[in-house]
Amino acid sequence: MARVWKFGDDVDTDQIVPGRYAPYMTSEAEFFRYAFIEHRPEFAQNVRPGDIIVAGDNFGCGSSREYAPLALKKLGIAAIIANSFARIFFRNAINLGIPLFEDRAAVSALADGEEVELDVANGLLRTASGQIQLRKPPAFVQEILAAGTIVDYLRRYGRFPGE
Amino acid sequence: MAEPKTLAEKIISRAAGHEVTAGDLAVVRVGMAMSVDSIAPSVIKIMREELGVPHVADPERVAIFIDHVAPACNVATAEGQAVVRRFVLEEGIRHFYDVGRGICHQVMVEENLARPGEVIVGSDSHSTSYGAIGAFGTGMGATDVAIAFATGRTWLKVPETIRVQLVGDLPRGVMAKDAALWLIGKLGIDGATYKAVEFHGAHRLSLASRLSLCCMTTELGAKAGMVAFPREELEARGLPAWLYPEPSASYEQTVEIRLDELEPQVASPDDVDNVSPVSEVAGTRIDQVFIGTCTNGRLEDLQAAASILRGRRIASHVRLIVIPASGRVLKEAIADGTMLALLEAGATIGTPGCGPCIGRHMGVLAAGEACFSTGNRNFRGRMGSADAAIYLGSPLTAAATAVVGAIADPRSLL
Ligand code: SF4
Numbered sequence: 001m002a003r004v005w006k007f008g009d010d011v012d013t014d015q016i017v018p019g020r021y022a023p024y025m026t027s028e029a030e031f032f033r034y035a036f037i038e039h040r041p042e043f044a045q046n047v048r049p050g051d052i053i054v055a056g057d058n059f060g061c062g063s064s065r066e067y068a069p070l071a072l073k074k075l076g077i078a079a080i081i082a083n084s085f086a087r088i089f090f091r092n093a094i095n096l097g098i099p100l101f102e103d104r105a106a107v108s109a110l111a112d113g114e115e116v117e118l119d120v121a122n123g124l125l126r127t128a129s130g131q132i133q134l135r136k137p138p139a140f141v142q143e144i145l146a147a148g149t150i151v152d153y154l155r156r157y158g159r160f161p162g163e
Numbered sequence: 164m165a166e167p168k169t170l171a172e173k174i175i176s177r178a179a180g181h182e183v184t185a186g187d188l189a190v191v192r193v194g195m196a197m198s199v200d201s202i203a204p205s206v207i208k209i210m211r212e213e214l215g216v217p218h219v220a221d222p223e224r225v226a227i228f229i230d231h232v233a234p235a236c237n238v239a240t241a242e243g244q245a246v247v248r249r250f251v252l253e254e255g256i257r258h259f260y261d262v263g264r265g266i267c268h269q270v271m272v273e274e275n276l277a278r279p280g281e282v283i284v285g286s287d288s289h290s291t292s293y294g295a296i297g298a299f300g301t302g303m304g305a306t307d308v309a310i311a312f313a314t315g316r317t318w319l320k321v322p323e324t325i326r327v328q329l330v331g332d333l334p335r336g337v338m339a340k341d342a343a344l345w346l347i348g349k350l351g352i353d354g355a356t357y358k359a360v361e362f363h364g365a366h367r368l369s370l371a372s373r374l375s376l377c378c379m380t381t382e383l384g385a386k387a388g389m390v391a392f393p394r395e396e397l398e399a400r401g402l403p404a405w406l407y408p409e410p411s412a413s414y415e416q417t418v419e420i421r422l423d424e425l426e427p428q429v430a431s432p433d434d435v436d437n438v439s440p441v442s443e444v445a446g447t448r449i450d451q452v453f454i455g456t457c458t459n460g461r462l463e464d465l466q467a468a469a470s471i472l473r474g475r476r477i478a479s480h481v482r483l484i485v486i487p488a489s490g491r492v493l494k495e496a497i498a499d500g501t502m503l504a505l506l507e508a509g510a511t512i513g514t515p516g517c518g519p520c521i522g523r524h525m526g527v528l529a530a531g532e533a534c535f536s537t538g539n540r541n542f543r544g545r546m547g548s549a550d551a552a553i554y555l556g557s558p559l560t561a562a563a564t565a566v567v568g569a570i571a572d573p574r575s576l577l
Binding site: 010012014015018019020022023024025026027038039057058061062063064065066067069084086087088091092095096140149150151154155160161162163 | 187188189190200201202204205209213214215231232237239240243285286287288290302303304305306307310316317318352353356357384385386434521522523527540542543544545547549
């Protein structure tokens, strides 16, 4: 089972990993422990691999820091479901192979702390009250995720998505 | 026949080598790929270790800056910078700008590294700034920039465009920053997500003002922010003859900014779209005033601040930190007396670079403190303690605030 960590609108990258805890300021082995350090200090301590983040509008707005989604990946976040994502965060997370779903109905149906089961490949979410079929990401995103990461994609196909 | 195109569609079509329109995926040639001290170590590692590419595709189209923590503030940053310097030597990268040269976005323009009509990618979100000179600049993460270093190319989805029409002239005491904040207040911090913003009527503003405007489109979530230059002015400005949006291009929406009716604007904690006219927050006590950043650290900005601070003293409880956007700006501000006026008013000057904008050094905030900054982000914890408050506004408003010791309308001191 996976725990739902629910957040509100406009969660910015300074909340996900503040700039002063960047790998540049701390270390590669350490920075991800500061995920949501001020915004939600219990997160990094209690999150378990496989958990999912659920958020409102514009998740990940702000800076281009890839270490924000990388911290979530290192902590084992299996997917992020939000009403919408900020542009650079969306791209960075997909590049790192973190499945993202934009699905307003699912967001409103899910509560913080809820235990769910996620079948990422089929976008199927099982909750105590039933099943939720998540909206599929665009085709080029599915292609990247199927390869693993954008680096895996480029190494495998020797070309860019859409080329 | 090809559809009438926006600036974004035209630039991306050129860089892709075939016609594209909004919604298409395009693979494009990158005019310049830029990275900075805080991200370049990851870019280098991803390029060499993950992609398995030992060298950059073209060292002439790579630019690297030491600006985010310049000079280094601890051992970790010093080591990161050492990695970057070694890479620059190994790769023969000429466009390398070390401590003191200035903020990446400013120097990219000063050194003509961002060129009109090209797609420029940077590992920093405010790469939208290059729209001020007619480039399609966009911010990307470390992996995307590593790919651009390795291949000289990138891929992107051609954005829809929001057309912003500037009407009238800025009144005395009001700056381009105020127009940008007003726009963000109106559209919201996700108002242009995945989209480009095209400014019409902004060609009459100075380069510094245009940079301010384009820089701030990032706070709308925009992929790029660009100034549309009139077709008849392109030649005189040395811009490519094709670099104009076609009059019948299709826009997602059009927004008008009445510059002549604008008042100084302030963004209050904790979001950049929490914007109000200065009168609504005037009187809020401030501990630190910061004039600088890629948004407002240029000569024009320092001169604006000096126009208020000359012959005055900052309030006794305030510290005023001034950080020029580049070494060139610093020299010019020394040569014309601006720096002396600021120092005599009580300012302290930092090494050209990002300074305290991102809360890493040179002006980190304590819990309970309030800072008035000319920067672009006031997210909680951005400049230090999560319990510090950050207000954003123009250099004029910042200077007035430093004098009064509380947020103040600059028009009362001009
Ligand atoms: S001045 Fe601030 S916003 Fe601009 S590049 Fe530096 S850290 Fe980023």
